[in-house]
Amino acid sequence: MSENEVVICPWCHMEITWDPEFGPEEECPHCFNELKAYRSLPLGGAIEHETDFDDEDDEEPETAEELAQVGVLEEDIDDDSTDDYEADLEEIKAKDVYHEGVMQVLDTQLEVPECFRCQELMLLAGTQTVDSSKFVPEIPVSLGQPFLPHGFKLQLYVCPSCFSTESMLSPDDRDSMIKVIKGNQ
Template structure:
């Protein structure tokens, strides 16, 4: 039977061989495809070690071999580091204070997007105004005019978990975009 560990909630997912693998975690509902998935094939010998049911032949092994088995068993339970913040915890950063500060800022934001990479919440860190000298608008043939004309403002968000950066249009410019696209309708 195939076993998968969800990289987000670290829950073991056992799927039915007839139905095939799950596409999303039934516990946290995160995607289980591609590079984000860790699949573990456990053979009979490893399963015995995990359950503590070693056969009589293992009882006769030398102390060095027992240490090796313990090390291998410990390695089976270890998952790759998935969260960037853990790296900073090891360097002595006060992550509790960081998380409390993040919560205060998130509570004050009107909009709190989720990071598309790790699904942590993102902080609004500022805005950027795009001007005509840095932006060439697209003019789709069906509209005959630009979809969005400069100047416009983008909100800049930073993920609190993996520190990815994301941009989105400011509220007023979203309305301008909707009006520009809606005015072309007959």
């Protein structure tokens, strides 16, 4: 192939320019398909397949003696590949069932925050009341009072993907916080 020869990808029909130092491309830089393995069917002709074995090799052993000679008896056939496939299939089904359950829970939530780590939608796990025995409020000088009421509530969210948790003030406590901050101005 010369430097001046135009090469067109048979898959995407894009013109391929190649570096004379490295030679022609083995795959198209546009669609990444192999250029040398392009196959076409001849119209009206017989299809020929290239094989690396003789016609004599494609005879399969039929008797138990022939099977024993090649080392393949029915007892020796390993079912690991089918067991692996079935295990993978069960895992996929379990993930689908889990995903469907997550979607059903999300459909019932009023607020659906995103996880800060993986950006998945988070599930509301419950509400936690924080009373004055477990929380000492900060009193900003500008307000002269705490902006969170005693006994406020936190909503706990859990990510169904990475299982991170995040807490958020309950809607009622958000409203009271806004009122306290706005009322002081």
